[in-house]
Amino acid sequence: MSFLFTLRRGLASSGKRYYGKASNVPEEFSPSVGRTAAASTIRRYSIKSPPKADVDSIVIRSKTRSPQRKRKATYTSDNKFHLPAQEDWVAAFPAAGATFSSRVFLRNAQSAAVVADAFVPAGSKDKVIIEAFPGPGVLTRALMALPRERIRKIIVLEHLEPYLDFLRPLQAADSRVHVLPLDGYSWNSYQKLESDGYLKDIDTVPWDQSHPHLHFIAHLPTSVYGEQLIAQFLRLIPDGGWLFQYGRVPMSYVMHDWLWERVSASTESLNRCKLSVIAQAVSSFAQHLPPEALLPCDRHFWPSSVVPGHRAVPMTAITMDPLERQARVYFSRDLHAYAGFGGCQIIEKGMLDKWDYCLRKLFVLKSKNLERAIGHLAPGSTALLSYLTDPTLPADHPARADVLKLIRKMEVMDWAAVVRAFDAWPFAPEDLLITESFSREG
Numbered sequence: 001m002s003f004l005f006t007l008r009r010g011l012a013s014s015g016k017r018y019y020g021k022a023s024n025v026p027e028e029f030s031p032s033v034g035r036t037a038a039a040s041t042i043r044r045y046s047i048k049s050p051p052k053a054d055v056d057s058i059v060i061r062s063k064t065r066s067p068q069r070k071r072k073a074t075y076t077s078d079n080k081f082h083l084p085a086q087e088d089w090v091a092a093f094p095a096a097g098a099t100f101s102s103r104v105f106l107r108n109a110q111s112a113a114v115v116a117d118a119f120v121p122a123g124s125k126d127k128v129i130i131e132a133f134p135g136p137g138v139l140t141r142a143l144m145a146l147p148r149e150r151i152r153k154i155i156v157l158e159h160l161e162p163y164l165d166f167l168r169p170l171q172a173a174d175s176r177v178h179v180l181p182l183d184g185y186s187w188n189s190y191q192k193l194e195s196d197g198y199l200k201d202i203d204t205v206p207w208d209q210s211h212p213h214l215h216f217i218a219h220l221p222t223s224v225y226g227e228q229l230i231a232q233f234l235r236l237i238p239d240g241g242w243l244f245q246y247g248r249v250p251m252s253y254v255m256h257d258w259l260w261e262r263v264s265a266s267t268e269s270l271n272r273c274k275l276s277v278i279a280q281a282v283s284s285f286a287q288h289l290p291p292e293a294l295l296p297c298d299r300h301f302w303p304s305s306v307v308p309g310h311r312a313v314p315m316t317a318i319t320m321d322p323l324e325r326q327a328r329v330y331f332s333r334d335l336h337a338y339a340g341f342g343g344c345q346i347i348e349k350g351m352l353d354k355w356d357y358c359l360r361k362l363f364v365l366k367s368k369n370l371e372r373a374i375g376h377l378a379p380g381s382t383a384l385l386s387y388l389t390d391p392t393l394p395a396d397h398p399a400r401a402d403v404l405k406l407i408r409k410m411e412v413m414d415w416a417a418v419v420r421a422f423d424a425w426p427f428a429p430e431d432l433l434i435t436e437s438f439s440r441e442g
Contacts, residue, residue, distance in 0.1 A: 081169035083136060093136060094162055095303035095310055102223035103160070104315060105135035106254065107302035109142065111294060115317045116142035118288035119217055119252040126152040128202060130193070130243070132184030132218040134158055135302070136166035139219070139254070144174055151176060152213070155198055159183040184218060185229065190242060205247035207240075207325050214246055220255040222313055227259055231275055235356075237282040237322045238347040248322040257291065257314045267409040274359045281346045281355075281412045285320040325349070346416045351423065357432040358419050366408040370418070373407055377422065378429050387421035 075084055075092035084092045089107065094100045106112040116139060120127055127150055134140045134156055143154055156171075156179045158164055164181060171179045178198065182189035193199055205211045216233075220226035233251065236242040243249045263279045265271040279285065297312035298304040305312045323345035347355055358377065365373040375382045388401045401410075401417040410418075422428055 079169075080166045081173055083138065083141075083166060089302055090307060092162070093302060095307040098223070099160070101303065101310060102221040102226070103133065103135060103219070104222050104256070104301050104303065104313060105133070105219045106138045106142075106300060107304070108300045109138060111300045112138045112142035113145065114289065114293070115139060115254065116146055118317060119143075119319065120146055120150050120215070122150075124150040126213055128153045128155070128199075128214050130155045130157065130214075130216050132157045132216070133221065134163070134167065135219065136163045137170060139217075140167065140170060140177070143217075144170065144177065148176075153178065153198075155193065156180065157182045157184045157189055185225065199246075202246050204245070207248060209248070210321055211247040211249045214243060214249045216243060216249060216251045218251075218253055220253050220259065222256045222259075226255065227262070227275065230255070230259070230263070231278065234275075234278050234282055234320075235352060238345065238352050239349055244322060248324075250319055250321050252288075252317070252319040254315055254317050257316045260287070260316050260318060263318075267411060270408075272408050274363050277359060277410075277412060277415055278347075278355070279320070281415070283320045283322050285318055288317045288319060291316060346412055351419065353432045354419050354423055355415070358415070358422055362407050362418075367406060369404050369406055370401065370410065370414070371403040374403070374418070378427070380427055381422075381425070383427075384418070384421045384425055387424065388417055 075088050077084065086107070106115065120129070120143065129143060129151060131140060131143070131154060135158070137156070140154065140156055143151060154177045156167055156177065158167055158179070159181055164179065167179045171177045180189075180192075180198075182192060199214075202214050220230060230253065233242065237244055261269070261271045262273055262275050264285065265273065265276040269276075291314070294300045294315055294317070297314050298306070301312060301315055303310045303312070325345050361377050362370075362373050365376055370388075371385065374384055377384070385403060387399070388403055390400060393400055398413060399417055399420060401414040405414060
């Protein structure tokens with residue numbers, strides 16, 4: 001299993017600092033006038049008996065020092081197969097800092113049971129589940145509680161120790177469960193699954209059918225890294241990388257509803273972006289539950305608003321299924337050699353770099369129409385308009401596109417026509433280096 005799989009962490013925030021007026025600003029940060037004032041103050045108090053008012057003020061300042069920090073609550077238990085009572089979650093599961101604050105997961109056993117049944121419904125048989133970012137395992141426990149014939153194996157990927165403490169007992173209690181201290185962000189984690197034999201019983205299934213056994217499930221972090229991760233997975237579908245080497249493996253996610261809005265955004269939505277186009281070009285997807293089923297957030301997810309400084313975020317449960325591959329003849333300019341889209345995958349094998357390039361170059365002009373924006377692809381690229389408006393082809397031919405559409409209103413079929421025209425153009429640039437993965441821009 002090999003391909004380029006990179007996820008970059010965000011850079012540290014700006015090092016700017018702002019200083020307002022304060023009586024205790026260090027001398028080196030004070031202007032020269034301030035230093036003079038400080039010197040005169042020192043001389044004022046250098047006499048043997050300072051005025052009583054000044055002495056009192058000094059005593060008052062000493063009395064108003066900030067109180068000592070409260071000792072952090074801790075949680076101990078001899079049996080971590082069972083999760084803590086809800087009132088003990090603050091002590092048991094950290095929620096401060098970037099590492100933990102974006103790790104949002106189900107906390108309610110009843111709602112987890114509903115989600116588990118939606119992800120692995122009745123009729124499923126001998127599923128091998130790879131579950132990433134499970135937290136302490138509320139959803140994992142719900143999957144274990146499903147009828148045994150539905151699930152043959154659950155491979156749990158979690159690298160944070162506070163959560164692993166509550167996951168390892170599951171492995172001891174059920175032979176189907178394998179808890180691995182691995183990070184779901186890292187490509188090495190998925191390589192290790194293969195090298196250590198966890199997937200040796202997985203058959204490769206023809207692409208014309210959904211894989212009946214292998215299934216990926218994850219709570220996506222609510223930070224930008226969650227969006228980067230799903231974008232990477234979707235981009236691996238056309239060339240059959242990652243788990244897709246075994247076939248059309250379904251992916252089920254619990255994700256921030258803001259991310260869902262970007263993935264599912266229609267051409268009429270202001271949320272439409274590059275991620276929307278890629279997702280819709282390679283997969284079908286649907287919400288399993290109505291949005292209100294997982295509201296209010298505090299009742300269903302952790303961290304909740306009881307954690308100081310944390311605001312609960314709405315989440316949704318979805319499943320994405322890779323689309324069937326589309327034959328290359330679909331794009332033929334032969335009047336009789338094409339058919340409708342028919343729910344098939346539109347990004348051809350080996351064409352992802354060109355899709356990335358065209359999407360990036362044109363989405364920066366998303367408020368312009370295609371006719372005006374297409375020249376941004378490369379010098380002389382306005383020549384592509386002759387491909388896209390060829391009058392010898394029917395108006396509904398997939399090689400044609402409506403060049404008066406705004407970039408953000410272009411359908412997947414319009415993008416397919418642009419990419420195919422770009423691919424056929426003899427003067428297209430050869431250097432299509434993409435230096436960043438999909439993110440919140442656009």
